[in-house]
Amino acid sequence: MSEYLERFRSCGADVVIADDVFIEHPETIDVGDHVTFMRGFHMVGQPRACRIGSHVTFYPGCFIQGSPGRFIVGDHVEFFPGTYISLGDWETSFVEIGHHCHFAPQCVLYGWGGLTIGAYCNIAAHVVFATVGHHVEITDRPMALTGEKAAPITLEEDVWIAANVTVTADTRIAKGCVIGANAVVTKNTKPMGVYAGVPARRLRDR
Numbered sequence: 692m693s694e695y696l697e698r699f700r701s702c703g704a705d706v707v708i709a710d711d712v713f714i715e716h717p718e719t720i721d722v723g724d725h726v727t728f729m730r731g732f733h734m735v736g737q738p739r740a741c742r743i744g745s746h747v748t749f750y751p752g753c754f755i756q757g758s759p760g761r762f763i764v765g766d767h768v769e770f771f772p773g774t775y776i777s778l779g780d781w782e783t784s785f786v787e788i789g790h791h792c793h794f795a796p797q798c799v800l801y802g803w804g805g806l807t808i809g810a811y812c813n814i815a816a817h818v819v820f821a822t823v824g825h826h827v828e829i830t831d832r833p834m835a836l837t838g839e840k841a842a843p844i845t846l847e848e849d850v851w852i853a854a855n856v857t858v859t860a861d862t863r864i865a866k867g868c869v870i871g872a873n874a875v876v877t878k879n880t881k882p883m884g885v886y887a888g889v890p891a892r893r894l895r896d897r
Contacts, residue, residue, distance in 0.1 A: 727747075747769070871886065
């Protein structure tokens with residue numbers, strides 16, 4: 692929708708926006724060149740900072756929410772259909788994505804505890820980055836009433852995460868790692884390793 696082109700805080704060249712796109716606070720967003728928002732894209736909430744680089748594509752059905760979390764996307768990034776991003780509702784919450792990354796369909800990115808994804812990361816379908824959860828140590832009331840418990844997740848550059856992986860909070864995946872399908876990453880990894888299993892363990896060097 693052309694109205695958004697004028698309402699963004701800044702907007703580059705060749706930005707394409709489908710007719711049914713909804714962005715609640717476009718005035719908070721800096722958009723680079725050659726950015727595409729396909730049908731069904733929704734962004735609700737008011738991030739305290741939002742910068743989308745050049746050559747970024749949001750495929751149909753992507754959904755972003757959260758205030759006042761920060762959202763920073765580098766150049767040459769693709770979000771395939773159904774990607775869900777929760778920026779988080781705290782001042783310290785954020786999702787930051789480096790250049791030349793892609794997210795296959797139905798990925799889930801929680802920024803509550805701070806999610807950093809380095810350059811050249813390849814994220815397959817149905818991967819969950821769970822920076823937020825519940826206070827299981829509190830037992831005198833239902834977990835749904837204990838509030839959010841969060842910690843960061845960091846992916847260093849050149850990481851490949853295969854389908855259906857869950858990465859838990861307070862975890863760093865080192866440069867060059869491969870995480871096999873269906874793994875659950877609960878601890879930091881070391882560089883250039885192939886990891887798999889529940890919980891994930893190093894199987895071999897690349």
